[in-house]
Amino acid sequence: MSKPARTTEDDNHAVGRKSPAEMADRSTPLMRNHWYVAAWAEEVTRTPLRRQILGDDIVLYRTEAGQAVALHNRCAHRSFPLSRGILKGDRIVCAYHGIEFNPDGSCGWVPSLQSAPRAMRVPSYPLVEQGPFVWIWMGNPDKPDNDKLVQQPWFTGPDWNHVTGYCHMKANYLGLHENLLDLSHFPFVHGAAVGKAEHAEARPKVRVEGNVVHASVLHRDVVLAPEYAAATALVAPVDRLSEQQVPSPAIHVGKAILTDSSDPPQTHLRYIVHCPTPETQTSTHYFWAIARNHALGNERVDAESRAFGAKAFNEDREVLEAIEELVARDGRDDFREKIIRTDEGAILLLRAFARMAAEEAAAHPGTY
């Protein structure tokens, strides 16, 4: 899709073809040099949690002091899953031969030896905890890039409330990124309550800075969910400015700014954050969270947010799983997806991801 093709009003020229050479697709290697959500903070406890991320089998737990730990879930000795072991102080004990590993992956004890040998160790993964998020660095463990952490004070500050959710998705993570930058599916996938005709025809302003895609769109006179309207006492008509950015393959940050017709106008902020963590090339952990700076402590608004997210994002999951299943099944190899104007943001994103994947492959040839 050339630039004119996206902007011309001649619709017969408004359709292009996805080009695998230029755009990331489900065969693009997963990118390691990023922070991904490994788990919700509340999932990481004194009971080992097994989770596969970017293909790696990983075990998560907390030290006695509460520090989150992530290790390769494969005993260095005989490949037994450490997640089936128990914790002994800050160490995880393999349930096959009793070998103990420290939070840094070094060996703390081998029952049959006099001391803990240095050569016996499992890879550890750098973690950073931010409010409900436990971020994991999947690149070189000796060089986590903290500048790549997305700062999200609205999930940690006292003037904010948030809710969270999760679903497992049998689909490549890129489809979710495309979906999130695309308002035009709202009325078809999410039904009349969420998707208005305005969505299908909406043309967000999109731009890319470096490899970060930004999109924004203003909707005037939006209809609020009744629960939400009641709880917030916003005065109609209400305008909603939606701003989106995708700072990394691991996170899509949506910001909604609601401005009502009071005098002076009330302004409410919501952050709707989506974190697709690839499990494998064809499956994804979908973490999402919604933060707000109003109706603080209001449990009905919490419940409304949770129900909204659970319903809408599950509808997206069903769509993306249906596509993944079809692609795996369909035998026609002459197919190439077409792109239209509403895909502008998604296409910029897939191009940015293709560049990032190529850069990573160039910088780390062979392995991580």
Add this chain to the structure above:
Amino acid sequence: MSKPARTTEDDNHAVGRKSPAEMADRSTPLMRNHWYVAAWAEEVTRTPLRRQILGDDIVLYRTEAGQAVALHNRCAHRSFPLSRGILKGDRIVCAYHGIEFNPDGSCGWVPSLQSAPRAMRVPSYPLVEQGPFVWIWMGNPDKPDNDKLVQQPWFTGPDWNHVTGYCHMKANYLGLHENLLDLSHFPFVHGAAVGKAEHAEARPKVRVEGNVVHASVLHRDVVLAPEYAAATALVAPVDRLSEQQVPSPAIHVGKAILTDSSDPPQTHLRYIVHCPTPETQTSTHYFWAIARNHALGNERVDAESRAFGAKAFNEDREVLEAIEELVARDGRDDFREKIIRTDEGAILLLRAFARMAAEEAAAHPGTY
């Protein structure tokens, strides 16, 4: 198997080996330039029907005027299965972004655009409806070869009745063709009621004209199923002349001519038609139908025919699935099937199919 080997009475020379170079087998590419049964007419309705044929994911539905439609079941935009959408007049509407496609695969509407772009289209498949059969052309959609349609007036004419059946078979379709040209399995697979000792030793006359295999065999003094005998009032003894032909990979036509001992003799015709439509290389849609020119309107004979087909053809399915499962599992790679005289028709067929597949590959190198 050389010709002498098939005809000598020295049984130690009557056994040959299947030669993959000369005979089609489960690795032979499925043949596209033929009309296959896509569905029973009654299955194609105003509710989209998803069906995989020769590997292609296909959606079938009817226009408001009742015309059957087959499209590639993959939205040209984002690969969502169209079969999960709804019909809007004669168009099918994708349930992801609301893009609408016409019966010819052209785009009728894209919600976010002013008009329907020509470049946005899905492949359509030529269909022909014949009585209960909906035939689909899987070759070049611009060049359906109507001469290849098998004419079957006994499924549409007023002096005939028919019943139909279907089963899904987890096996390559060639095994079914072999099975159908082989009477010798009757007593072992279908039991005493159907298979007589005469079947195991029967030697049909077989010949091939072009690529069409013909077989015929006369059985004297056959025993009829009691229901059937009662309904038709045929006078024993009854002779049955069975004639078979395989005009394409998609259809095996069996014709049974029953002649009784009345004066003058009554002659009853039955057509037993088997249509194996490959779903994938290892699975098959098995459509079958039985037409008769007697006992018209007799529902007990309908029921008897349906029960006969459902029982017998399900027994064949079980056999063919057991073989497919064994072949997939067995680790010995020194195995080569042996052939004997009763395989004569099947071997002629597999050779004809091998020639047809080679011709198709030569004529359409690369793709369809």
Add this chain to the structure above:
Amino acid sequence: MSKPARTTEDDNHAVGRKSPAEMADRSTPLMRNHWYVAAWAEEVTRTPLRRQILGDDIVLYRTEAGQAVALHNRCAHRSFPLSRGILKGDRIVCAYHGIEFNPDGSCGWVPSLQSAPRAMRVPSYPLVEQGPFVWIWMGNPDKPDNDKLVQQPWFTGPDWNHVTGYCHMKANYLGLHENLLDLSHFPFVHGAAVGKAEHAEARPKVRVEGNVVHASVLHRDVVLAPEYAAATALVAPVDRLSEQQVPSPAIHVGKAILTDSSDPPQTHLRYIVHCPTPETQTSTHYFWAIARNHALGNERVDAESRAFGAKAFNEDREVLEAIEELVARDGRDDFREKIIRTDEGAILLLRAFARMAAEEAAAHPGTY
């Protein structure tokens, strides 16, 4: 792992890496020139038994005279599983076309031919029955090497009793061999009743003669299971000398010699025999048997032995299946298992198996 690495007391040098070039692993081709346990004698009856061994689909049955028979479970004619057929005298009858095969694999009858053709035959497998064991030769059927049969008079002699057990294991068979030469997992996998601290730190004496690995260890003052102690009236303290040897990939023979403190001392023998028969590269038939020369006819000791084996060996199975599942799932390809001193016997074994596999590949290039 070099030899010094295994013997030094400096634990930081006591850890090595498995070397795929020198040690058999799950990718090493299964070895055919050995006798494997195909079944328990009581499983082989006049009802055909289907079992996959080293990838081959095999059918087992007995002649009218009681002779055990093993044939390739694939009719030479159309690949139908013979195990779905019936026996007719000493022949097995294919349920597709009624072709009959003799115990030696030759054809006994083809319904459509006048005689049984010599070219129509299925491979047969040499079998030897020894007490409860039915051994199958998986190499060249014309050259079974009877010298490779492990003689086990304690399973056939009148002064011995035995019990047997079986479990199916979704794991490569090598892990079981490693597990059996490794006492150090006892307290972690089998719990306090079986595994003592002494096991984790035990250092058996190991040696290899030719390709046969031997290990032995003496445990003083062992605690016996209460049932066992009561039935045998051994006087504490009791010493147990454990001797193990692995004469082939198909069998691990454990011998336990219990000596009590009577005057003169009583000496009890137990043979604990493990026979891992590879089903495929990733699954194993695990046959085990325990023989004893005391408490003869004592059904409570039988029950205790059976319960001990069923519990302990099922625990091993769970461990080995968890490893197999992890290895299949884990995406990290930079992993290499580490070895420690307690692996000494296992490493000698994996090296011996690597040599044997290489010798077999050199002697029988291509096929069996």
